[in-house]
Amino acid sequence: MTGTDPVDPSPASSEPAGPAPADSDQTRRDRLLRAATTVSVSVASCLSLLKLAAWLVTGSAAILSSLLDSLVDVAASGILLISVRHALRPPDRSHRFGHGKAEPLGAIAQAAFVGGSALLLIFESAGRFITPEPVSDPPVGIAVMMVSLVATVALVIFQRSVARRTASTAIAADRLNYVGDTATSMVVLAVLLIGQSPGWLWLDPAAAIGVALWLLVSAARIARNAVDHLMDRELPREDRLRIAEIVRADPEVVDLHDLRTRSAGGTRFIELHVEMEGGLTLWQAHTVCDRVEASLSRAFPDVEVILHQEPAGLDDDRLDHRIARRPG
Template sequence: MTMTHDKARLLRLATYASVATATLLILVKLGAWLVTGSVSVLASLVDSLMDVGASLVNLLAVRWSLLPADEDHRFGHGKAESLAGLAQAAFIAGSAVFLALEAVDRVIHPQPLAQLGVGVGVMVFAIGATLILLAFQRHVIRETNSTAIRADALHYATDLATNSATLIALAGAFFGFPGLDPIFALGIAVFILYSAVQIAREAVDLLMDRELAPEDRETIQTVAAAVPGVRGIHGLRTRRSGHTPVMQMHLELDDNLPLIAAHAICDQVEAALQVEFPEADITIHQDPRSLGVEG
């Protein structure tokens, strides 16, 4: 099965929106950092720089993943999304290490902050822009179940935490607690690193063909077993390639069933499964009931 035109369009729009938002935030945060000298604002700026790099990788990977199957890639290009997830994790982990080093340096060598009102205004703007992007990404994830967009949304969710922490740090400096600035920056770095690990774990699971969730496997077996003529199911194997769930199974059918009737039952099972998993790639092997799991 291939992704519908509408879902492919949503995926492309999500990648364009991500790059555009990150670019806009870089410009406003750069101005805020130059004016305030806040290491928390610098932390948020570096995070946005990483966002642009990750989002550009994401854009290219999604475009690649949407290419149809060809002679060299018979199962399509869906795993490009997982590769993008790993790239994003690397970007995010790198930014976390940089931020931690900057925060420690600022703790050791504190510096005064200036024009805090500008920094606060910029961070409020950044939070609003990020919330709008996240709302759109959540919609795209519901419609497409895209791994790449889910990874993108996860690191923008960390941005939301980053921007909020930066806002709190600036407010603390405004009220006479400048030491909060590097402490919050260090906390942001730890949180970003944790997010990178989560993104990498999901990408590795997909690249290593991890089975679908237990509830999905249970649904597959329940749906298949409910089709008239199916006497049993065994050898179920599942994985995900990009947005496409892949499933293979053996159906146990009556021994003397004509081939054309057996084929019709398999077609019914496939149709029933695609109601639950519309874009699934399904392979069914027919076994005589008397052979059972030995087939």
């Protein structure tokens, strides 16, 4: 008996080795998302304090525009942090598909903050055209905006890497917001460098309004992308064609129909009907579907696949026939 004891644990200890890579990938994704949200809030908070000091010293409308943008970033990044961490929660009895849609909800809140700050900035800057004022102590503003530009560019590069590796809509939305910040910082720097001559005082409020218009465009893009996710928009056409190609590549699959796709957070959902020869046993059909699901999982990481087995040529009321045909 004692001689066999060391042998028994070895199969049990080796069983978890299979799913370990997937668990490791998910853990790595979660860690990246948490790091990205924390860094975003920290950078936005520090830059807001710097720009507040610079605006109090210089009185520049352009710096005020950048300050308002950073204050919005603090609020938006805070919402991002909350929504992403909620989205990372695993499925439960009340949310069997997970909590991934918390990300686009956070992105919509970001769009609202960005759009509101843009309108406030336009209102604040309009009066400067009537009574333009020179900027006080431009070197202070220049130094602060240089620091802001370097920090924002570093954050955008980091967020780009995280968004690519996690497919997070919220991180992508936040990155788009900070891309706008880099443009804002460059515009404000140009104003501080060349816009202080008597004939160029109009450039300060003009730059602020230009930044505000950019923010409105960014807000619209963020909102549109978030709404697409909340409304379960199909995956891109290229992905759907690739899914169909993978399914049809199995030698025992005759065809497919009712292909439906969507995404929530970093998870993509694929649902379709697999048509096979009617003479296959249930066990054989199950084996075919397992093969197809494995092929789709290799091609699309972080995917959940739902397959319905159906005899080829069955005359059923297919959803495909009820959908209006549109190009693309």
